[in-house]
Amino acid sequence: MPDAASPFGIAGNAPILPNVAGIEKQQILAVAEIAFDDPDVIPLWYGETDISTPQFICDTAAKAMAAGDTFYSHKRGIPELIQSLATYTADLYDIEIEPDRFSLTASGMSAIMLCLQALITEGDNAIIVSPVWPNAQSAVRTLGGEPRYVTLTPGDHGFGLDLEKLKAACDDRTKVIFVNSPNNPTGWVMPGDQQKELLDFAREKGIWIIADEVYARMVYEGKAAPSFLQHAQPNDPLLVVNSFSKSWAMTGWRIGWIIHPPQIGELLGNLIEFNYSCVPPFLQRAAKTAIEDGEGFVKEMTEYCRRGRDIVTQRLPNLPRIKNFAAPEASFYAFFQIEDGEDTLATAQDIVRKVKVGIAPGTAFGPGAEGWYRLCFAQKPERIAEAMDRLEAYLKG
Template structure:
């Protein structure tokens, strides 16, 4: 009899995704209106697609450099040099397979086993899985609903430990749609210098901001600030989720080891996808502008709809395409509300607890769907709340 096979502790203890659990529940029902997925419902702009096709026809189907082809890295460096007022070149850029691998490379560059990294709560749950894989400790920084779920430097300072090596921030935020203001970014940068930690900033929604706002990166706060790694991708801004085109931008000393790690993870991003990325950065911007205009209309629709339902409330998202709706006035918790809404009205949303304990009493609504789908979901939410009396 063969000995019993056992899983690794890493595999056994890997944190389960409550978002994935909701997807599995949704699969058991037919005709569900889904406001769950953070994926643009637009097609990738044509000039980006054509750049990839031209690359394929030119035979660019072989391995590339681990860090990415120089032309793509230089295009990224030029783009952010202009936006941040910071001198960057290809040594400051690491190309990755999607934003998630970009995040893994950033975390791997600064965290050792047993180190602490501060993570806001609520926050994107996949952060915790990657931190777990590295054997580091995610220290939660609870955000207050009463304060609009805004992260402050004081919140971070209160949670720092002697083992803190990094602080992870996300602005605009998934699931909250809120942005960190300039004053707090300056305080966070100052705190990073004083307490010797790296700010890892997830900025995948940096182009999706509303009401005439401009996104401000911590990398633009001070050209002398060097304790940062910016994680980004083309997925959201250019409707390229399936292309898996991500990157890290940071000081050359922090980026330098990443190509070596990339060799042992995915080796490289295909060249034709990198050519598409160059077209995204250097081509016309009209498609992205139109997408953001559409998201802003959808945001206005969902904010008005939620606020028009007795017992529900929300803050107005400043960026990204998520709304964190307050359902505490119904007397139900996040999971009870999300499950009941699915069962009774066939409308799928994500319970706020999927993003951390501070999300209790809230649900995340994605307004990346079209307006007809959003209105149908709002009608179902209204009907469900009415049933609750």
């Protein structure tokens, strides 16, 4: 029988690494599991749209599978896709990025994990601009690192970052500065001048920047958010993470990429081999189609989210007990406070039980977000409007 003294009930107390055993359940899941399969719930807890992946992308994957493109592939990505990504990035930012600086990954999350595996060990710390997607901070802890948070400051027109405070948080054990811009959950966008200043600082101190730019195309002014790439030299200590999940409605496909200095391409290739060998080649063919033929869909997706944003921006600030909401510059999230809702997880769970609207508790996104909540508005306008009606009933009651 299992030994009762083992925290996991494993016979003989066979150990699990404390860095892993100590990971807590993600708080978004703690809300979603209450009513995940309830068809009456409006699920605004996770970061995905209700639009299916475009058919032309799906057709490419199906044709590639039917043609037998189902074997091991280039571990850093098929050359045709890598070239498409290089061309796409060059056109987007009016800069030249050589193909040898790209590595394909099995999702944006695996891209972050690969970067951290290369940089973080026991006792190191990572400075994280917070609030932030919860998986990023958990990945640091899994590797034995210490997340240190520099919190965005809310204002009348959105959030801002105190760059001097961020610099002061770094010490001789700081190996990484993690910046998610456009930001999940706040919609904050880091200005280009701040990116340049932070990159100059990181270069001087020998600290890596991991820039999570997954929401780069989900902007409501312009073609893309500012990128660290616009200020970087090829050999700068910069790793830019991106994904097909959001702009191309491919969350379930699990495919992303890293832009990195060319000198570490082989190292990342080795880590890819040890983690998952390669991204399935038929998915890579579909991703190439998304990059080359999907620009129209990216624009449609942004406009779809804009309609949800407009409804939330009009309705949410006028609901009872709502405060500190500003229309997000980018991404597809609203981040706001509820008066007397400081027990954030309990309140989010109460909302889904009573009015069947699923929102994420702010405490999932790091320190300083008690009393805050996130909802994803990348859904049909009528569903967002109905969610606002239900939240109004809850907040009045």
